[in-house]
Amino acid sequence: RSVALPPGPQGWPIIGNALDFPTSHQWKTFAQWGDRWGDIMSVSLLGRAVVVLNSFRLASEMLEKKSSIYSDRPTFVVAGEMVGWDHIGSQIQYGPRLRETRRLLSQFMGSREKALKFASHIEAETHRFLSRVLYNPETLVAQIRKTAASTILMMAYGYTVQEVEDPLIQVAERAISDASQALTPANFFVDMFPKLRHVPQWVPGFGWKKGVAKMADTLTEMREMPFEFVKKQLANGTAAHSFTSKHLEGRLSPEREQLIKDTASALYVGGSDTTVSTIASFFLAMMRNPEVQKRAQAEIDAIIGNDRLPTLADRNDLPYVNALCSEVMRMCPSAPIAFPHVLSEDDIHAGYALPKGTMVIANIWKFAHDPRLYSNPWEFNPDRFIATDKKPAEQDPHDMVFGFGRRNCPGMHFADAAVFMTCAMSLAVFDITKPVVDGVIIEPAVEMSSGIISHPLPFQCSIKPRSAKAESLILNTNELQA
Numbered sequence: 350r351s352v353a354l355p356p357g358p359q360g361w362p363i364i365g366n367a368l369d370f371p372t373s374h375q376w377k378t379f380a381q382w383g384d385r386w387g388d389i390m391s392v393s394l395l396g397r398a399v400v401v402l403n404s405f406r407l408a409s410e411m412l413e414k415k416s417s418i419y420s421d422r423p424t425f426v427v428a429g430e431m432v433g434w435d436h437i438g439s440q441i442q443y444g445p446r447l448r449e450t451r452r453l454l455s456q457f458m459g460s461r462e463k464a465l466k467f468a469s470h471i472e473a474e475t476h477r478f479l480s481r482v483l484y485n486p487e488t489l490v491a492q493i494r495k496t497a498a499s500t501i502l503m504m505a506y507g508y509t510v511q512e513v514e515d516p517l518i519q520v521a522e523r524a525i526s527d528a529s530q531a532l533t534p535a536n537f538f539v540d541m542f543p544k545l546r547h548v549p550q551w552v553p554g555f556g557w558k559k560g561v562a563k564m565a566d567t568l569t570e571m572r573e574m575p576f577e578f579v580k581k582q583l584a585n586g587t588a589a590h591s592f593t594s595k596h597l598e599g600r601l602s603p604e605r606e607q608l609i610k611d612t613a614s615a616l617y618v619g620g621s622d623t624t625v626s627t628i629a630s631f632f633l634a635m636m637r638n639p640e641v642q643k644r645a646q647a648e649i650d651a652i653i654g655n656d657r658l659p660t661l662a663d664r665n666d667l668p669y670v671n672a673l674c675s676e677v678m679r680m681c682p683s684a685p686i687a688f689p690h691v692l693s694e695d696d697i698h699a700g701y702a703l704p705k706g707t708m709v710i711a712n713i714w715k716f717a718h719d720p721r722l723y724s725n726p727w728e729f730n731p732d733r734f735i736a737t738d739k740k741p742a743e744q745d746p747h748d749m750v751f752g753f754g755r756r757n758c759p760g761m762h763f764a765d766a767a768v769f770m771t772c773a774m775s776l777a778v779f780d781i782t783k784p785v786v787d788g789v790i791i792e793p794a795v796e797m798s799s800g801i802i803s804h805p806l807p808f809q810c811s812i813k814p815r816s817a818k819a820e821s822l823i824l825n826t827n828e829l830q831a
């Protein structure tokens with residue numbers, strides 16, 4: 350039995366493969382590495398082993414079935430210790446705090462039924478989205494972002510977002526942008542040489558510490574502002590049902606309060622960009638696949654009719670629309686390499702020795718386009734998820750796009766409901782087509798951005814009501830009220 354690391358390219362002394370490591374669209378390079386070195390391969394980054402998995406089967410065996418040892422996260426001196434992200438969501442180290450955080454989240458939204466407690470809210474917000482898109486179709490992505498923010502902040506804090514320049518969204522977006530800087534490996538020298546964090550700010554070359562202190566203040570503001578809002582509402586007896594209000598019931602220790610505060614703040618951070626990217630990908634896919642759009646609309650017309658909008662209660666009766674949502678998630682996974690997992694004990698897997706501390710990256714993008722799992726993986730084909738007498742359904746992408754094991758996405762049922770609702774309601778009332786300018790069809794770009802959350806690059810889209818009846822349904826704001 351081999352006791353070596355999985356194969357991979359030869360590195361340099363000390364820096365290892367740091368120079369080979371891709372800085373953009375990492376999933377594509379990882380897939381190419383997989384073609385060369387196999388489904389499990391490794392590189393070395395400044396002395397740390399990094400294992401890349403290009404097979405869904407291996408990711409399930411390791412990150413899911415051996416989840417108790419594959420669920421730690423990399424540490425970052427700046428983002429973690431100095432700014433404070435190490436207490437929040439995806440950055441928490443494996444251990445008691447993570448277990449408590451995940452227990453709180455699971456009690457609140459850990460199943461489809463629990464997520465559906467917010468059904469009327471998701472439906473009402475999506476209805477508002479339709480009317481905003483009707484009036485301003487050119488602001489589609491901004492409207493998707495606003496809707497995702499409204500649904501998540503209502504669920505997290507019972508907070509209603511202001512129409513323009515909402516202060517909470519502004520501070521949260523600032524904190525997220527800081528985080529993406531601070532969490533980029535090698536962006537800060539001190540992440541490689543942690544002892545340097547003790548050097549004072551006045552020492553020449555250490556002025557960056559001022560910027561880092563500002564990041565910490567922004568993160569504190571993002572946690573405190575909505576939390577204080579809920580506390581005030583609870584004191585007045587006006588608090589809406591939300592993650593924070595539910596968990597703040599009764600007398601709590603300061604540590605418990607802090608845990609609830611930190612956990613609530615992870616919801617917007619984890620849920621906003623991922624949901625926005627998925628829904629933007631849906632609009633792009635509908636433009637590019639008009640026959641799929643027509644079939645989904647025909648299903649909605651046949652089951653729901655055109656006197657009302659679909660709701661979450663209709664979900665089981667709309668198999669093609671459900672399959673379409675799954676196909677969007679498969680074709681454009683919004684977190685193409687999830688977040689790295691870290692091994693907390695030595696392991697031997699598939700004949701390779703993986704030392705404690707190994708960083709393990711699941712190339713979800715590769716799994717989702719793997720011809721071993723999906724026939725014609727580059728074809729947008731919702732039918733692949735509908736079993737017939739002749740063929741079983743293909744692998745459900747929900748098992749990969751939301752990550753793995755004890756680090757999988759705690760918001761997946763909520764996200765799934767929000768994505769379904771936006772797709773179903775938009776299909777019911779809109780025709781989504783490629784724009785035509787001066788008689789010329791504008792072909793949309795189909796590139797995705799780089800980054801831990803990948804978005805479709807900006808695209809133009811024509812969105813028009815399917816009929817006068819559809820338009821009146823959109824404008825009938827009394828129909829769905831949260």
Ligand code: HEM
Nearest residue numbers: 438439619620623624684687688751752753756758760764
């Ligand atoms: C379509 C939308 C979404 C997708 C594709 C998605 C995907 C993911 C993925 C891939 C991970 C990392 C899993 C891993 O490391 O194995 C993750 C983590 C996480 N997600 Fe989501 N997510 C979505 C929506 C949401 C929503 C709506 C929320 C909350 C309201 C949320 C909250 C979180 C949190 C808190 C984590 C960190 C979990 C941990 O590290 O323990 N996500 N998500």
